[in-house]
Amino acid sequence: MHTRNTEHSDSTSHAAFRGHLTVALEREANAPVGGLADALRDLLRSAPASLPVLPARHRDLWAAGTGHADAVTVHDILTRAEDDLGTPWGVPLASAAARVHRDGNRDEWEGTVFARQRRLSRAVVTAAVTLQDRWIDEVADGVVLLCEQSSWCWPAHDDTMGSHGAILATITDPFLDLGAGEVAAQLAWIDHLLGTQLDVRYPGLRARIRHETRTRVLDPFVLRRDWHWLGLDGDVHNWNPWIHGNVLVAALRLMDAPAERDDRARVVALAVEGLDRYVTSLPADGAIDEGYAYWWNGACRALEALDLLSFATRGVLEVTASIPALRETVAFPHRMHLGGDWYLNLADGQARPPRDQPWHSLHRAARRVGDSFAEAHAAAHRDPERPAASETEGLGRLLRGITDPEWLRAVPAPSPLPRDVWLPSTQVLVARENEGVCDGLAVAAKGGHNAEHHNHNDVGSFIVASDGVPVIVDAGRPTYTLATFGAERYSIWTMQSSWHNVPEIRGVPQPAGAEARASDVVVHVDEHSTSLGLDLAAAYPVPGLVTWRRDIHLDRGLSKIVVDDRWTLEPWGNGSPAASSPEPRTTVRMLLAGEVQLDDGSALVIPVDGAPAVRLRWPTGVAATLVPRPLDDPLLSDVWGSHLTRLDLDVTDRNSLSVTVEMNEPKARNPR
Template sequence: MKKLFWLALFAISTNRVFATPVPRNLLQQQASVQQIKEKLLPPGQWVPYPAYHNRSGWNKMTDGIGGQLIAQGEKQLDYKWQVITATDYLEYERSGSRVIMEQPYNENVNALAQLMIAELAEGKGRFMDQIVNGVWSLCDMQSWALSAHLPVQKTKRNLPDPSEQIIDLVSGDVGSLLSWSVYFFKADWDKINPVIAKRVQLNIRQRILEPYMQRSDYWWQAFEGKPGQLVNNWNPWCNANVLACFLLEEKNQDALAAAVYRTMRSVDQFLNYVKEDGACEEGPSYWGHAAGKLYDYLQLLYDATGGRISIFNKPMVKNMGEYIARSYVGNGWVVNFADAAAKGTADPGLVYRFGKAVNSLEMESFAGALLAGHKEIVSGDRDMFRTLEGLKGYKELQSAPAALPKASFTWYPQTEFCYMRNDNGMFFAGKAGNNNESHNHNDVGSFNLYVNETPFIIDVGVGTYTRQTFSSERYSIWTMQSNYHNLPLINGQPQLFGAQYKVSAVSFDPNKKQFTLDMAGAYGPLAAVKEWKRTYTLSKNALHLEDVFKLNTIKDTTALHFMTWRRPAVTKPGSILIKEGASGLQIQYDPARLDPAIEAIPVKDPRLTKVWGDTVYRLVLRVKKQSLSGSYAIDFIKQ
């Protein structure tokens, strides 16, 4: 079923999106199956890396970092390949832990990737036996999918079912990694024993090629989805891996053309789902998996057809790339909504390659700026395509211009994200949308506020993923609840989950630097709220927040919540100060109407403690005397 996207027609007065459903199908418009067959190049012609025995080519490609790559592989020469036991899989059902199964599995796969790169860099066969051991151990596994992803099996359980193959994010990564291993090393493996390559290729066919063509019910393919169904990073991530497997392994040209077209149909569903403005609703942490993986897919398609199938010239694709630059605040901090982390930068090489493909000097310059603080020149993990691409282009990256984006505002009218920056070191990020976005938190209408490239009003993010994170228990986790975002509690009620719980009357005025929305629709009937119109206005030295409300009845407590990572201090009635280093933020409110309380919230999850430390704080401004209508005003003033 073809997905629909919202063709934006903008109202001049509000910038609000009106929509008519129209299928984009950008990829399917590029070529039919027959045209794909005519455009595809033979593997020996399209792969842009030297063959294994082309030592001059590899010496040139790894010049300056070859020793580093070889040293990394040398650490794995004595690596003991770990067996993933049945109880490792079962732990996901028993305790909810994913790590028990994932950690040894990831260590195996990453060790293999490092050995492969070391052998390609050195070319003496010193790493070959360990590479063979690594690919053999992976073939011994019943499934390449993670325990957390196996409940999509017909058994609904998380032990691999031998009668069913699941293509997930990691099984696709492994299939692609093994396909590259065959491409580079098959001739040398055959000298050792032809069974090695035969077994690896059989596994790739049975676990990736055949099920992808035979099944249409992998949810991420989006072939059988309903209109409006969420299509997230899984789609381009899995399809990029599948495409690599077919391009490297499928020798029948008719079968290959059919498979390539099928991946194009699937990726079109992602492109039909993503908004035209290009924002990643999953946040910057997922950009590399969503837009970044779309780039990988499109680059593979470009390479395999000699550039004759390409959509890099589409404005939407460029928007998707530039989102990662616009969402960077500075000093490692990024705008984090949904499950995204608040700190962490993208791979400079990926950003640069994407920017070059879509002709974005902003992305190329951003990549150059990121490079200075990036520890790894080339990734050494299981994503072999990105590693190879990184090696091919790392020298060019070194000469990239270096500049961070400094746009005074960025407005994403369909995704309804708003970024504003003033000349005094304040950066605002707000969101509208609905409460069924990918990796959703119940947080529509919330905002983050940064001073001098440091967060003051924060989105805490999400802890380590467990079974509960993606289950019916998701919104029992405090980090997912609107009460732990910068939002009101209305009549004792938080926001609710579901696409029907959304904002309305969204507008952005770039001249006034004013972002407005009505979040009443996000709360459901128990909140008894007719209107909760919030306006954010960024001035030279402050952010002004105003809430105008209308209630049907007064039932319970109403309060305004604000999350911080430094303890707020009430300096006098109506004034609260937050300090971080030499920077400060003063929060002013009407003490006659709002009563402050400061709550310390212990943080124990390592995914969060490494960002925020062991405590975050919730500032609660409780309404003293409630009324059916009125307004509250808060000023956040830079000190």
């Protein structure tokens, strides 16, 4: 018989965590130490007034043609909702869920569920705008389908196999994951927006919403206190704020019975405690080791949750600007920006992520903390002729984005593109030739270690961009499967150091693990140049490796990037039996995007996206090989095209190598 360890399941037995967030909230609430839950009981708005979007009965906001909700978004959603109407709803099948365990495929089941929830969100906005019965019916159909769905947990996350030996979800033991939190919050927003209309046309449906959400999310959240995403072991990642934020939405709106007042405050307090673990774990520089792509579903989720908490307490618990790490993380997106749609993609992120991010959330957070650069970066993505938000990011984000008047009035502005960024917590450097423009060369480099969240084995790797477009690149990651987060993760080529811009020493790549790390890290920044120096020896379990010093240098005066490698290796074999076999090759590798032409001592790279060509140079006589990598996964090919190319420089008989990167046809110098 399979049983779960319930050692930490009692919600009353855990020791309360008190970090930066709790301290700040207790201060604002004038609550004693440990008294936040009691204070919340009196501070929280009533459930009908607790979410920061007015319900559909407020026609000055929602009426078609005259309401203040963003007209462009509303028109776009109504058009696509009309296309949905009358077509069959997708059904997530048992066989699709089982594929996770059979062949690792997550997409079939998740794709069906995601499409269904997005259709429901489109119907919700359309119903709010029109108040027509046919759209209330469409919403009710979607809501009942969710309530009838056996599990809201994504099968790739469920622990039912380990706990019960079951390949499908165990409905008596629901697992609270990202998917379950998303459904709970979606239902809460629907109840908030259309509760009056549902009561008239579908009496009793709102009670069903409350029952399912309590059974599948709120009760498990309270009763089971060993969820891995709580971060009890100190390993706090993006699941924490994502789930806690959704639990907060559900508790605030759906726990509305008078008898639930104390329980509601307790659930909110537990959600705040969980968020505190995440906020306290944020480094002082606000960096996210999961990278830019995961900022939106990590730090941004925390900022949104705290914005909601502030609203639900009438502004009493407004603390974001008083916590330095939160102020700094608001700047993280524009600090990782290379230019246009391109970003520094560390870990599992894409270099050109989808443009439809919840920019309104960043804009709102930037306003709250007074970061004009972050506000400008968000506003750069506000096009009055395009939708202000998308259902892709969830119903709550959609509703906030199309009803936030300051976001809707935002005037597009240039992104700040800071000249230099150094984030010591993750040892990430970004530098460009001139501030405020992406023209010319930019370089990004990292130290860190190989136990980061969504880790790739890439200590010492670097990226070079031409006019903001990556040329020497990090591939990113392919479509997620069960293997992505299991024991087979590093069998995936994009996670291996062999396909990052790092050496392979005597045939040995970097392993995963915190012990594989950079050391002796030195950063230099001035008006004329920026550089990062670090030793990579600890990242390679290579006998005889004494040092591998890498220095990555941007020379603004010469418009040139230099990557200098110098190393000390003891003689091959050095008296061991290995001396009788040939020394394995040592190579310096770079992954290139675009078309590559190899010459003696140089390579011309014509980048993707029409960026200017760059030329790489190294000492003549160093053997160079091009290794093509065809791309057949859309998450890779949509960014890079049909292939990437790895440049291998054989340095087995050397102890140093210098590679320079320059524009193939230098532009006129910027007078700044």
